[in-house]
Amino acid sequence: MRHFFVIVALISAGCNTPAREADHAATSEPRTSEPRTPNLEPRTTEITLTPDMIQRAGIKTVAAMKGPATTSLHLPGVVQPNAYKNVDVTSLVSGRVTQVKAELGQAVMQNEILATVYSPELADAQTAFITAKANRDAHGLKLTRTQRLYAIGAASREELEQMTAQATEMDRMLETARARLVLLGIPEDKAQRLATPADVVTTFDVKAPIAGVITKRMANPGVNIDLSTALFTVTDLSTVWVVADLYERDFASVGVGSPITITAMAYPGLELRGRVDYIDPQVQAETRTAKLRAEVPNGGNRLRFGMFVDVSIGARAARPVVMVPKDAVQTIGAKSVVYVSTAPGRFMPHEVTIGDTMGDHIAITSGVEPGDQVVTEGAFFIRAEHERLP
Incomplete structure (x- = not known):
């Protein structure tokens, strides 16, 4: 009977062994963990390093x-072009373009001939002046003779007054003809030399009103023009305008006279300086901005119309800040961090607020105090050690 109970106990133990092993395997099986994302938040744990x-x-x-x-x-x-130095060139007379001497992009001097225009209007004006002048000279002889006859009683006072009135009217007509010639571009001294139809000039030279560059050319031989027809646009490129949009929130810190610095991606390292000379008094309803304009020098004609540039506008007053080398600032996630030496071999990360870059240094508005020993070389090593900390 005792042997029977021993056999039953052994059989029960053998049956329970696989179940226990299965339970042990289930509990000891490694769990699959979700992928860990790196912690980008700067931690404030102090880092300790050995001298070595x-x-x-x-x-x-x-x-x-x-x-x-x-x-x-x-x-x-x-x-944009300086509108005060951007001139549309028109002809003083109507007519037909017979010759064009200026090309697009050509540099021209003031009073340089750009085109020639054949103008019947100019010829008619000169002919009218010659006629008025001849009539006045002839009438002057008659008036002199009448004055002499009146002096000896051979002419009546009425005849003398009539001749004098006619002379006055002819003087007025002659002055009108002369003034018209001046308006058509014929100088006073040249007008006075007109005596016969052989002296009449039928062509007019269109000249550059300022020195600059031909930025537009509409003139071509054979084109009929009038006084309002623009033939060229001459632009003085020695200075240009830079126009930017100034937001309402910045109105108080920027004004006429604020210094600006212009930089362009096309010319790395180039800085052009100027001052704000105009702020539009009207705010654009769509963007809530006002147009800001500055005139800057354009040596070598490097700035071209339509080019995008970066406008840096200085504030009206300076304020004290803490300056550190740019290499001292590390970016961790969306934050800026500076490692400060608190004791020999001990470093503490400080989250900082950065400001403007000034050469090799950067302004810190919060997070570091003057005199703090900031790490400038080897900061990546400290950062790596920092990230290894639990």
Whole structure:
């Protein structure tokens, strides 16, 4: 009977063993964890490094300095011609273009001949002046003779007054003809030399009113023109306008006279300086901005119309800030961090608010105090050690 109970106990133990092993396998099976995302938030744990680690990483520090900085705005701008030096060239006479001497993009001097126009109007004006002058000269002889006859009683006073009135009317007509010639571009001295039809000039030279570059050319031989027809556009490129949109929130910090710096992607390293000379008094309803304009020098004609540039506008007053080398600032996620040496071999990350870049330094508006020893070389090594901390 005792042997029977032993056999039953062994059979029960053998049956329970697989179940226990299955339970153990289930509990010991590794769990699949979700992929971990790197923590991009800057942690404030102090990092401790040995002197050997500092030497191998080449870690160096400098003291943060206090210095003045100006608040600046960065706006996109567009280069436009200086409207005060952008002149449409028209002819003083109507007629037909017979010759064009200027090409698009050509540099011209003031009073340089750009085109020639054949003008019957100009010829008619000269002929009218010659006729008026001849009539006045002939009438002058008659008036002189009448005055002599009146002096000896051979002519009546009525005849003398009539001749004098006619002379006055002819003087008026002659002056009108002369003034018309001046308006048509014939100088006074040249008009006085007109005596016969052989002296009449039938062509007119269209000249450049200013020195500059031909930016538009509409003139071609054979084209009939009138006084309102634009033949060319001459632009003085020595200065250009840069126009940008100024937002309402910045109206208080920017005014006429604020200094600006212009940079362009086309010319790395080039900085052109000027001042704001106009702010539109009207705000655009769609964008809530006002047009800002600055005149800047354009040496070498490098700035071209329509080119996009960056406009940096300095504030009206400077304010004290902390300056650190640009290499000291590390970007972790969306935050800026500076590593500060708190003691030999000890470094603490400081989250900072950065401002404007000034050469090799950058302004820090919060997070670092003047005199703090900030890491400028080897910051990547400290960052790596920092991220390894639990």
